Structures are given as C-alpha cells and as structure tokens.
Amino acid sequence: KAGVTQTPRYLIKTRGQQVTLSCSPISGHRSVSWYQQTPGQGLQFLFEYFSETQRNKGNFPGRFSGRQFSNSRSEMNVSTLELGDSALYLCASSAGGTTGNTIYFGEGSWLTVV
Amino acid sequence: GIQVEQSPPDLILQEGANSTLRCNFSDSVNNLQWFHQNPWGQLINLFYIPSGTKQNGRLSATTVATERYSLLYISSSQTTDSGVYFCAVDHHMIKAAGNKLTFGGGTRVLVKP
Numbered sequence: 001k002a003g004v005t006q007t008p009r010y011l012i013k014t015r016g017q018q019v020t021l022s023c024s025p026i027s028g029h030r031s032v033s034w035y036q037q038t039p040g041q042g043l044q045f046l047f048e049y050f051s052e053t054q055r056n057k058g059n060f061p062g063r064f065s066g067r068q069f070s071n072s073r074s075e076m077n078v079s080t081l082e083l084g085d086s087a088l089y090l091c092a093s094s095a096g097g098t099t100g101n102t103i104y105f106g107e108g109s110w111l112t113v114v
Numbered sequence: 115g116i117q118v119e120q121s122p123p124d125l126i127l128q129e130g131a132n133s134t135l136r137c138n139f140s141d142s143v144n145n146l147q148w149f150h151q152n153p154w155g156q157l158i159n160l161f162y163i164p165s166g167t168k169q170n171g172r173l174s175a176t177t178v179a180t181e182r183y184s185l186l187y188i189s190s191s192q193t194t195d196s197g198v199y200f201c202a203v204d205h206h207m208i209k210a211a212g213n214k215l216t217f218g219g220g221t222r223v224l225v226k227p
Contacts, residue, residue: 031213033213033214033215035215035217037155042217042219043200043202043217044217045214045215045216048213048214056214058214088155090155090157092157092213092215094213096213101145101213102147102159102162103145103147103159103202103213103215104159105149105156105157105158105159106156107154107155107156108155108156110155
C-alpha cells in the first residue's frame with residue numbers, strides 16, 4: 001500500500017510569488033491535513049480536509065489556503081510568499097470520520113523563499 | 115488550546131543504552147501519537163496510544179491518560195534511533211470533528227557508536 005505522497009519535494013520561490021503543494025493520501029483515507037514545520041515555531045497545524053470540506057483550521061493568515069478533490073487528493077496554496085514562509089510543509093492522512101484514527105505523514109515539501 | 119511539553123529537549127546516548135522520553139499534556143485527549151522524525155524530515159508513526167501500553171520491538175510506550183502524560187521507552191539504543199521524537203495529541207474537544215494534532219517541542223536524540 002503506497003504511503004502519503006507529496007510533490008514537489010523541494011522548491012525555491014521568490015518573495016511575492018505564490019506556490020501550490022500537492023498531497024496524495026493513502027488509498028482509502030478521506031482525511032488530509034497539512035502542517036508547517038519551522039525551527040522557531042515547531043510543528044503547527046494548518047488545516048484539515050475531509051470529503052472535500054475544510055473541517056478544521058489553524059491560526060494562519062488567509063494567504064494559506066487549501067482544497068481537497070473528490071479522489072481525496074489535496075493541494076495547499078500560499079500566496080504572496082514571505083521569507084517567513086520558508087518551512088517544511090507536511091501532509092498527513094487518516095481514515096477520517098472521527099478523531100482517534102492513526103495519522104500518517106508524507107515526506108514533506110521543503111519550501112525556501114528568497 | 116491544549117499544551118504539550120516534552121522532556122528532555124536533548125538526549126545523548128551511548129549505543130546499547132536505555133532511555134525514557136516524557137510527554138505531558140494539559141487536558142484530556144482523544145488521540146496521542148509518538149513520531150520519529152528522520153534526518154530527511156519524514157515523520158514516522160511509532161505508536162497510536164491514547165491510553166495503555168504498547169510495545170514494538172525495542173520501543174514501548176505507556177500513556178496514563180488520567181495523569182496526562184505519556185512515556186516512550188527506547189531499549190538497547192542503536193545509531194539508527196537518532197533523530198527527533200515528537201509527541202502529538204488531539205484535544206478531546208476535537209472529538210467527532212476531525213484531526214487537529216498539537217505537537218510537543220520534541221526530544222532530539224543522538225546515539226553515539
């Protein structure tokens with residue numbers, strides 16, 4: 001069974017640009033969540049999608065957005081990039097439904113903003 | 115929101131040694147997981163353990179939900195155990211409303227040969 005797949009793995013963007021990251025969950029998983037990891041703030045929850053609906057949202061500005069498609073694949077978008085958006089972005093999937101499911105992470109997308 | 119604290123922040127071990135990592139959380143939880151982050155950044159799920167005790171090879175974990183802490187035991191450590199160990203929880207208020215993990219600050223483990 002394939003794990004959580006994230007693309008691209010590494011990318012460099014310029015301040016002011018926008019970026020889209022993609023995540024394919026484990027087959028059969030309907031919940032996809034996104035996390036940002038930085039040295040200063042640690043691992044922080046961005047948002048969670050379930051059946052194409054945003055079910056939970058963290059404390060990030062509106063520049064951070066996401067969506068989920070009917071096949072459970074998810075994308076997150078960051079517009080008007082700032083230097084502080086440089087981070088490892090991690091996607092996770094779980095069977096979904098209610099909390100209590102084991103959550104599995106992908107390898108992450110390393111974003112550098114210059 | 116819920117607070118998650120891990121200790122110690124750093125741990126240096128000689129290969130073969132045993133160790134205990136601790137995770138304290140400030141409120142009732144529905145979900146508690148331990149992860150190992152490898153040098154390439156991937157979070158590897160070790161245990162899903164909101165309560166009770168589990169063992170997997172040289173690793174074991176115990177969560178005492180009523181006292182709001184969890185312990186991860188590493189026995190006979192190997193150099194491949196190096197990395198950062200994270201505890202993450204889902205607040206009980208999140209029940210039936212999805213997944214929203216709150217992570218601790220992690221314990222950085224270095225196992226020397």
